Amino acid sequence: MDTRGPLSAARREHDAVVAGLVRAYRAVPPGTPVRLGKRTSNLFRFGAGTAGDTVHLDTSGLTGVIEVDVAARTADVQGMCTYEGLVAATLPHGLMPLVVPQLKTITLGGAVTGLGIESTSFRHGLPHESVLEMDVLVPSGELVTAAPTGAHADLYAAFANSYGTLGYALRIRIELQPVSRYVRLRHHRFGTAEEATAALGELAGTDIDFLDGTVFSPTEHYVTVGEFVDEPTPGARVSDYTGMEVFYRSLQTRPVDHLTTHDYLWRWDTDWFWCSRAFGVQNPAVRRLWPRRYRRSDVYRRLVALDQRYQASNAVRRRLGHPEEEMVIQDVEIPTPRLPEFLAEFHAHVGIAPVWLCPLQLRGDRTWPLYPMKPHTPYVNVGFWSSVPVTGDKWQHNRFVEDLVARLDGHKSLYSTVHYGEAEFWERYNGAAYRAVKERYDPQGRVPDLFRKVGGGA
Numbered sequence: 001m002d003t004r005g006p007l008s009a010a011r012r013e014h015d016a017v018v019a020g021l022v023r024a025y026r027a028v029p030p031g032t033p034v035r036l037g038k039r040t041s042n043l044f045r046f047g048a049g050t051a052g053d054t055v056h057l058d059t060s061g062l063t064g065v066i067e068v069d070v071a072a073r074t075a076d077v078q079g080m081c082t083y084e085g086l087v088a089a090t091l092p093h094g095l096m097p098l099v100v101p102q103l104k105t106i107t108l109g110g111a112v113t114g115l116g117i118e119s120t121s122f123r124h125g126l127p128h129e130s131v132l133e134m135d136v137l138v139p140s141g142e143l144v145t146a147a148p149t150g151a152h153a154d155l156y157a158a159f160a161n162s163y164g165t166l167g168y169a170l171r172i173r174i175e176l177q178p179v180s181r182y183v184r185l186r187h188h189r190f191g192t193a194e195e196a197t198a199a200l201g202e203l204a205g206t207d208i209d210f211l212d213g214t215v216f217s218p219t220e221h222y223v224t225v226g227e228f229v230d231e232p233t234p235g236a237r238v239s240d241y242t243g244m245e246v247f248y249r250s251l252q253t254r255p256v257d258h259l260t261t262h263d264y265l266w267r268w269d270t271d272w273f274w275c276s277r278a279f280g281v282q283n284p285a286v287r288r289l290w291p292r293r294y295r296r297s298d299v300y301r302r303l304v305a306l307d308q309r310y311q312a313s314n315a316v317r318r319r320l321g322h323p324e325e326e327m328v329i330q331d332v333e334i335p336t337p338r339l340p341e342f343l344a345e346f347h348a349h350v351g352i353a354p355v356w357l358c359p360l361q362l363r364g365d366r367t368w369p370l371y372p373m374k375p376h377t378p379y380v381n382v383g384f385w386s387s388v389p390v391t392g393d394k395w396q397h398n399r400f401v402e403d404l405v406a407r408l409d410g411h412k413s414l415y416s417t418v419h420y421g422e423a424e425f426w427e428r429y430n431g432a433a434y435r436a437v438k439e440r441y442d443p444q445g446r447v448p449d450l451f452r453k454v455g456g457g458a
Helices: 010-025 084-093 108-113 155-160 193-203 261-265 276-280 286-288 298-310 314-317 337-350 396-407 424-429 431-441 449-457
Strands: 034-037 056-060 065-069 074-078 096-097 131-137 143-146 168-178 182-190 210-217 222-229 254-262 325-335 355-360 381-390
Touching: 010 056, 010 065, 010 131, 010 168, 065 084, 074 084, 084 096, 084 108, 084 261, 108 168, 131 155, 143 155, 155 431, 182 193, 182 261, 182 286, 182 325, 193 210, 193 222, 193 337, 193 355, 254 261, 276 298, 276 381, 314 325, 325 337, 325 396, 337 355, 337 381, 337 396, 424 449
Parallel strands: 034 056
Antiparallel strands: 065 074, 074 168, 096 168, 131 143, 131 168, 182 222, 182 254, 210 222, 210 355, 325 381, 355 381
């Protein structure tokens, strides 16, 4: 399956683990639900949980990096490898993936079958665009190698945004890029969304290395430019936001900053962007007592999952006579010229702040059928993650966002709550293209389809 020379010991070990996983999958009786056994999740769909007879496949042997080819600037990576592990393997070689999503426990396979994004996406697009080939265990039980051309090019194209419903990526070969030791940041403040949008558009056409933004209010916007440097500016400090300081607050006080490349890549993870404030972790007294090793996105996410399971927060609100709150956790892609419209309506009707901005554009002419963005068209990803009081229907704010995104010709990521009806869902996510690939690789319907997976509680 691999087109290169003799297999390394690491690759032979990987192939042995894969063979065992394939045997285990094929041994599952038809009709029995199957899931990958993962220790962590970055999804925000809290449904009824898995059925009691669900078989969880053991993926503990598929969590590493098989090989880094420094000369070719590629890496062969196991599908359950987290980006934390992937970056730890590539940085010593002066390399990193083209796009490193913000949270440490996002897996490469998860970012490819879902969607990932970060501040290199204005140039390098989304993680699946740097995949050269991948071995996929498809629902029919066959192990196939999908690449941009060849017998399984249809699976390669449709894999992004399929969320495991077309198969599980067990080995992924990706492109890498060279890095320097440090990143110099410049935070530019703008008073209006129009000014910030214009700056994002102009900067995306320059030679900078990283670009994103943060909105604190309708009158306070920051556009952050990052550039690789071998050494910090003479006399400048190198910041560390894993201690008492909080990264997003530095945007308001430090026009210029420096981080090691490692710390830049994980700058958002320590405080889960700004969401750690919900647990009091940004309070200095609490922060001193909260162990540094637990200042991580996966810890906070587990706390949210517990709260959602037992509805503890809403129970307290009811007891105090306050309205329940609706979680509004979404990432949406908006065509860049329409970003000010989106922000104006979002501020007026939802009111969450801060909000993250991340410009992106597809790398070339290729399109991805299940997430049909237009080539050569700039978008801005808008991320917002909080809860707001419910005054009507319990999903009123999420549905408002979905309707607004549709009106502005945007797209919504599927990692969190989805409230489209089935007909509307398939219209937005290319149901015809999906069904053609689904029928080829899952003719017996062993795995739920995409709508049932993300919108129907599967």
